[in-house]
Amino acid sequence: MATGRTGNGLGEYLRIRRERVRPDDVGLPTGTRRRVPGLRREEVALLAGISVEYYLRLEQGRDQHPSDQVLDSIARALRLDTDAETYLRQLARPARAGRRRPTRPERVSAGVQSLIDNWTTTPAHVHGRYMTTLAANAMAVALSPYYSPGVNSLRAAFLEPEARELYRDWDEMTAKAVAYLRSVIGGAVDDPQLTELIGELSLRSERFRTLWARQDVRQKTSGVTRLLHPQVGSLDLHYEKLALPGAPGQMLVTYHAEPGSPSHERLQLLAHLATQPPSGRAAATARTTTPSTSSG
Numbered sequence: 001m002a003t004g005r006t007g008n009g010l011g012e013y014l015r016i017r018r019e020r021v022r023p024d025d026v027g028l029p030t031g032t033r034r035r036v037p038g039l040r041r042e043e044v045a046l047l048a049g050i051s052v053e054y055y056l057r058l059e060q061g062r063d064q065h066p067s068d069q070v071l072d073s074i075a076r077a078l079r080l081d082t083d084a085e086t087y088l089r090q091l092a093r094p095a096r097a098g099r100r101r102p103t104r105p106e107r108v109s110a111g112v113q114s115l116i117d118n119w120t121t122t123p124a125h126v127h128g129r130y131m132t133t134l135a136a137n138a139m140a141v142a143l144s145p146y147y148s149p150g151v152n153s154l155r156a157a158f159l160e161p162e163a164r165e166l167y168r169d170w171d172e173m174t175a176k177a178v179a180y181l182r183s184v185i186g187g188a189v190d191d192p193q194l195t196e197l198i199g200e201l202s203l204r205s206e207r208f209r210t211l212w213a214r215q216d217v218r219q220k221t222s223g224v225t226r227l228l229h230p231q232v233g234s235l236d237l238h239y240e241k242l243a244l245p246g247a248p249g250q251m252l253v254t255y256h257a258e259p260g261s262p263s264h265e266r267l268q269l270l271a272h273l274a275t276q277p278p279s280g281r282a283a284a285t286a287r288t289t290t291p292s293t294s295s296g
Contacts, residue, residue: 008061010091015059016215017078018044025079039078047077066092083183087217090186108135112244112252116140121271122254123237127153129249130197131181142274143229143255154181155197158205168226168234178211179218184249225255231273232266 019038023030028043039047045055050070057063058074066074071092075085106128116124116137123143125136131154133147140147144166146156157163157174167173185194201208221241229235237255244250257263 008064010064010088011059011061013088013091013215014044014074014078016213017080017084018059020214021078026077044074044077048073050074064092083217083219086219087183087186106132106134106247106250108250109247112247116252119254120275121268122256123147123267124252124254126244126250126252129184130154130193131177134250138274139271140255142270143235144227152197153177155201158201158208166227166229168228173225174207175211175216176218176220176223178208179216180220182212182215183217183219229266229270232270234263235266236261236263237267 018041019036021038023034023039023043026039026043026047028039034040041055041059042052045052048055048070050073054063054070055074058066071085071089075088078084080088108126112126113135116126116135119137119139121139123137123139125140125147126134128134130152132152133149136147136149145151146153146160146163146166154177157167157170157177164170185191198212202212223239225237225239227235227237235257237257239253239255242252242254244252257267
């Protein structure tokens with residue numbers, strides 16, 4: 001299935017999360033005759049303080065309207081963090097389907113575009129609901145071609161072979177990207193754009209299929225990305241994601257390095273290269289000494 005969902009999204013999520021909790025994580029004996037990974041249904045019911053029959057109905061989709069108290073209890077039993085619990089509630093309380101309006105192209109305001117264009121040493125770009133870049137400054141494009149306007153960074157991460165070379169933490173980065181996507185789409189299970197994107201990635205990337213099936217949810221808005229830039233070498237950059245008021249689904253992403261660090265020096269070099277014509281960039285890169293561009 002393209003989106004990895006069935007008509008019983010709540011039950012599917014409960015099953016997957018149940019299978020990922022180890023008995024000893026919740027103080028239950030492991031034993032040697034367990035036939036299922038993780039917890040049994042009756043163990044989740046016991047921990048949540050509900051009947052086994054009722055929990056079975058939830059997993060099987062025969063009851064899809066649990067009370068808030070039941071959701072609280074199940075979230076504790078499955079050791080869900082805040083993001084995962086929010087997603088659980090979105091599945092149990094999906095937005096009422098209304099008349100679908102034609103999808104309007106996402107656009108970044110002129111003010112935001114002008115703002116990031118004036119950041120000449122700070123890579124910054126804006127992505128939309130499904131991680132397609134809507135706007136970027138020169139530094140962001142110099143940092144990665146996948147931050148160019150019109151490029152879907154999620155599609156590029158899984159389908160472009162060069163992405164594995166650019167991202168030194170490719171495994172970690174792709175895991176975070178999929179968990180982030182699931183957190184921001186919430187209960188939007190019938191969105192045709194989302195269906196198309198997930199369907200394409202599921203067909204073409206085994207890595208994506210594996211991560212999507214895990215149903216991890218993480219609203220990660222800050223962290224560190226580790227790159228191996230073809231011109232300036234290794235970069236350890238802190239990123240921040242900021243929601244843009246008045247533009248639902250749009251996130252402003254910025255990158256910076258620790259002052260005085262090798263990554264900071266290399267980022268300054270990249271800023272210089274970004275202002276040069278192609279011939280000047282090649283000459284400037286050639287003049288860079290090995291110690292300042294080596295991996296580290």
